[in-house]
Amino acid sequence: MIVQRRLALAWALVVCLLVGHNAWLWIGQRIAPNTDILALLPLEKRDPVLQQSFTHMVDSAQQRVVVLVGAREWQAAGQAADAYRQALAPHAGLLAFDAMGDDTQAGWLASLQPHATLLVGAEQERRMRTEPARFWVDDALARLYNAFSGPKLGSFRDDPFGLFAGWAQERAGETPVRPRDGRLFVAGEGREYVLLTYTLKQPAFSLGAQDAAVPLLEQAAAAARRAVPDVEVITAGVVLHAAAAGRQASREIHTIGVGSLVGIVLLTWLTFRTLKPIGLTLVAIGVGFLGALSVCWLLFGQIHLLTLVFGASLIGVAQDYGIYFLCHRLRADPALDSPALLRRLLPSLGLTLLAAVIGYLGLALTPFPGLRHMAVFSALGLVFAWLTVVCWFPRLISADTLEAGWLAQRYRSLVRHWPRLSARPVSMALVLALAAVSLGGWLQLTTNDDIRSLQSSPPGLVQDQIKLGKLLDAPSPVQYFLVRGASAEQVLQREEALKRRLDSLIGARHIAGYQALSNWVPSARAQSERLALVEDKLLRAGGPLTMLAAEIGEDPEWAAVTAAHLRGNAKPMLVDDFLRSAAAEPWRHLWLDAIDDGSAQVHASIVALRGLRYASLPVLAGAADGLDGVQWVDKVGGISAVLGSYRATMAWVVLSAYAVVFAVLFPRYRGRTWRVLAPTAAASVLAVALLGYSGQHLQLFHVLALMLLLGVGVDYGIFMQEESGEGGDAPWLAVGLSAASTILSFGLLALSGTPALQAFGLTMLVGAALVWLFAPCFSVSKESHHATPVLA
Template sequence: MTKGRRNLSLGALAWLVAVALLVGHNGYLWVVKRIVPDTDIMALLPVQERDPILQRSFAHMVDAAQQRVIVLVGAAEWEDAKRAADAYSAVLAKRPDLFAAASAGEGVQAEWLSLFQKHRLVLMSPAQQAQLEKEGTAFWTQQALAKLYAPFGGPRLGAWQDDPFGLFSGWVQERAQETPVRPRDGHLFVADNESQYVLLPLTLKVPALSMTAQGVVLPMLEEAGAAARKAAPQARLIQAGVILHAANAGAQASGEMHTIGVGSIAGIILLMWFTFRTLKPIALILLSIGVGVLGALSVCWLLFGQIHLMTLVFGASLVGVAQDYGIYYLCNRLSADPALDSRALLKKLLPGLALTLLAAVIGYMGLALTPFPGLRQMAVFSALGLFFAWLTVICWFPLLIGPRSLKGGALVRAYGAALARWPLLRASPGTFIAAGVFGAVAVLGISKLGANDDIRLLQNPPKHLVDDQIKLGKLLDAPTPVQFFLVRGDSAETVLQREEALKRRLDKLIAAGKLSGYQAMSNWVPSARTQRERRALVDLKLLGVDGPLAAVARQAEEDAAWVRTTADALRAAGTPLDVDAFLQAPASEPWRHLWLGREHGQYASIVALRGLSMAAVPAVRPLADGLAGVQWVDKVAEISSVLGRYRVNMGFVVLGAYCVVFVLLLPRYRGRAWRVIAPTALASVATLAILGLAGQNLQLFHVLALMLLLGVGVDYGIFMQEGATNCANRRDTTPWLAVGLAAANTILSFGLLGLSHTPALQAFGLTMLLGTLLVWLTVPCFGTSTTIKEKANAETIGIR
């Protein structure tokens, strides 16, 4: 065995040991440690921008909504709706391990009222408190007498003496207005102009985002819906819940990836077969990519202690770059002299392979300079993956693919012959005219390019789910979990007082019709200051010696002892109510998500808004101005803003990466370095112009694709210029074949994502499709005149 061969064997053996360790570590992570990728999008934010209390408030609201499934079973007739709802519930009752249904019995209402009975003196609506401050003895005397004698004096909760002036009853009615849902015949009832609905609020006992849980829960919901329609054929079902959207998104992604994946793999296999007449090359390329992914995952886990899901998704993009190294070696092995052994071939190709790796790694590592932890992790993952794939090609390919092991076919010769007819960039009038036209069209197209960073582009739910969500939101007047006010303070009392100050501002918008209401902890537990004020006000205005209560006693012919007994009973029902006592009661369960409690040395709560429209947001947002500890939270706008900053930062990173890569190319290519990078730069500009002319809005995923395009396109430029650097290669079309195969595989791998129905994936795929195709078509134009002439005059155009 020669010394070179022996060195190759030792290197291959050493790399085999390293890969075995990687496989073992990955097996430990997934099988033993059972790692789960992080899916928290807040984990991608810059550390200095991550507010832990704000993050907790959003998680609190999301967690409250995530495990809920809301079902409305409706019909024109109430009896039909009840019958269908009972059939629906009967099916779900078979699986108590999956669903917990809320009770709507009389006991729930009684428990709810009993919670507040001993605090009823301090529970009144703000309007009643204002009335109490303004009105005199005569008004309140008439109020009490009307409730005592009038047959329709309004709803009464308990005996007349418990609430003679109707203050507690008024507060209870105001609380009931927080939802249009009412108990009826042992069910929860809500209606519109067309139907009467039974509300079935369900709580999942399994994780809503678990694919396993979705596979069990959704069939049960479908079975329950079928049972409801069988019981009442005219029944209408409205269903909403995170699990429905998550299951649809998963099914859509699975279907798309199956279709696109199978199509791309089949296309790549056929392409490699027609090129090399064997499946061995594609198996080796997939092997190099697989090793790259395993190595990146292992090292990133050791560095970061976790892996974000977006890192895995973005890291998959290294497939489109990592394949280039193997393809370049295979194409050169195909065209090389059979007498040239693997060590000599590798030595000749190593400078070009090293530059392609460095160019791609620099492009990815530019992300590591940004202040975003998510982008830094993505950059490290991708750079490591490329490095491990590159080492696999260097260590194993020369031993596994030897001379005469590959054979080119007619497709290779025909494709190679096309290069001689490709236009060549020269300093001529035609070139300058073409450059002027290109510049004008590019400026026009890019000037029409808008920007859209809306987080909702990450999903594309079907129309029926959106319609059901809108309908349910209107019927239930439910607050949105992604837009609310966050209230903070150094004590629970401070938080409640600040809530009350905020609510006074919100009341003005409700009066103007821009909101239908709000949900807040202070609705149920007024601040201690407010409770003291109300108790003192009741004592002063209603229970005094010559006050309304005494006047009522005279009208009812009761003596002073009755007045004292009634007044004492009312005062006894003025026990202060605090948040802890309220939260410990079972009746507080629907409102617990509004109270965050003590978080990082502060207390915090949430004020949720009902009936908030997008048009009303500009009027709502400024209400927090000037209120200490009150902050408007709009998670859709916030995350969209984060994506926008990612997009802008990534744009600068791409420009910086071009500069660094150009400097890197100068020592080897000198005056021809611009020819390596120019095709990719022009293709990127042209892609942006085409998107602008097509009316597309720029988003983060367009820019991420341009980042990947830099790593891919520079590889093609290096391949072509290496053909001019190595004299032995000037008379063949090996670089052109490597570019064609790499570009075709990239288009099949990523370009087909342009067919996706998910806007973000579609944007990424469309950018890669246009950019890769344009680089492919443009890169031969930047070859040197000598190289092209020699190729055109060569006796054999194709690859030997």
């Protein structure tokens, strides 16, 4: 008793330290879990430039809210858009309107004027190389005298041959959006739309921003509909999807979470006639979580969000230690004190911990940092929870604490009538039938690691996003080309080489177009070549400019002054100067600052694609072949490949964990060791087969559930193989109560609207129920127990 009291006090001191350390981390240090999926990749596969490019693309999109206000008539669309803007005007501190109109366009055109002679459209450049001088004279005359000859930017002398105007028209072709009456206009599907864009001033994933911004957007949409009843309002933005996910999570926490808690409390009351056991079990789980977080932070200096989510699965295993002790305390002789009972149960409790830890630590052998962190976190959590049970439960639970409730009294009779596995024909036939059923399901099983299959946004939001993307011809933020170089000039030259290949893909309709900074800032080499081409084909003495002067009655002096003026508008363009101009605002996300990739400073840019078709992804991936510094990036495919790698790796880890656990259990159970693992193995095989029959695709979260199922199921196998003394049905009661708690804790996740949680919960629901059904089938009679040595 003295030793037990000292253990309890010592562990209380440890727990106080853990609580203090966690309080310091969350309140003092304000730690934030890492949410970067690339942090889970093997270190040798991580690419800082690639990571920065994706962050750049995401950051440019996630703070923006894009709204299309459409009606049959332009005037009605403008009226509704004005009502929408007025509703949000008082909240500019949260949602700032991005003004863009005729004045803005004039401003950025003026900023480009000093470089106008160098800005030549691709079609004009081709014509300068192929068309005779007379073509250019006639084209200039048409521009001078014909009001419908095309766009005119500035005076005739600024751009007599329409080179800058042609270039500007090409740039305008990169988007269907046009200025109109001081607004941004786009048309489609029989409607005319006003485009409104807002910048969210708080992080899109902030709960406060979601709670504030989404109701305001809904109020603005309602204001637009009051102004024009038949108006269509299309809204898209990361904050909307984040808010929808938050609302769904909140609903599930209240329904599934509360439902499982109520169920577990009810089970505990029906079994023990007191709620004290559930309080102690939750304390053990909480200490496990706090201890794992503290030690992992000290070891790694950070914690990933997925590690915390996976760590929540500790409840599925850690609760078993407390339940096992409680059930034996309920059935044991009242004269046997709790410390003595614990000493009797310690070998089996130790084996359950060791088997579970081995299962989790199998993840630590993988090359994935994310899985290693999860392994260490889970293993440490189990150790801390186990120690809590060992140190505190004997002091806090005595023989008179528990009273057999209704469930405990009636449950014991079930085990006596449960079928046992034997060599009888009926038993063997049943085994063969289950094997045949499992084989049939496995043959129908397919895999799907596509991250898009885990999307759970409301259909309305997804439809709005798709429709808005089509109307705006917006580029994909997750598929693009990453271009690198030792200097900005090298990056621009490599972009231009890539664009020559992409032009052929536009002709083949694999893409509709592309956005690249070199469209706006040609490389110095391209600028030099274009200036030389303009000089040779248009400005040389006796050339088209001289001929034009004669045609319009001007003297040679006019031609000389005009040529000098055009040369004056050939100031070399630099990337840094352009990025500081107003014209660069929509394109800044395409250029990355110099990045240290570990060996040198690297400059990089992004070439974004419009009108990308899913079927064309293999063709686009091949477009970068042979081009130095050009890399095809398919973030959807990349993350899906990570999930696939995790799934395959985890499958091998699960199989390896079975082998190691068998080796650990063999010294104690000898010939009965297979009976400990068989219920879990059979349940796992059959659960996966049922996925095949139901048409579900195997994915990472199914395999993660199988890993957890091993930790849970081994406990049940050990419980059923242990000698229970006077309380002959205590192991059976422990297995039933643990299985029911696991099903309530995890199985209800099968009702989740989040596909990943649904897959995890469904596997745990089926698996835990099957292990509960199979575990007694592999138990042996009391005589067989004594025939095999119990102690190692």
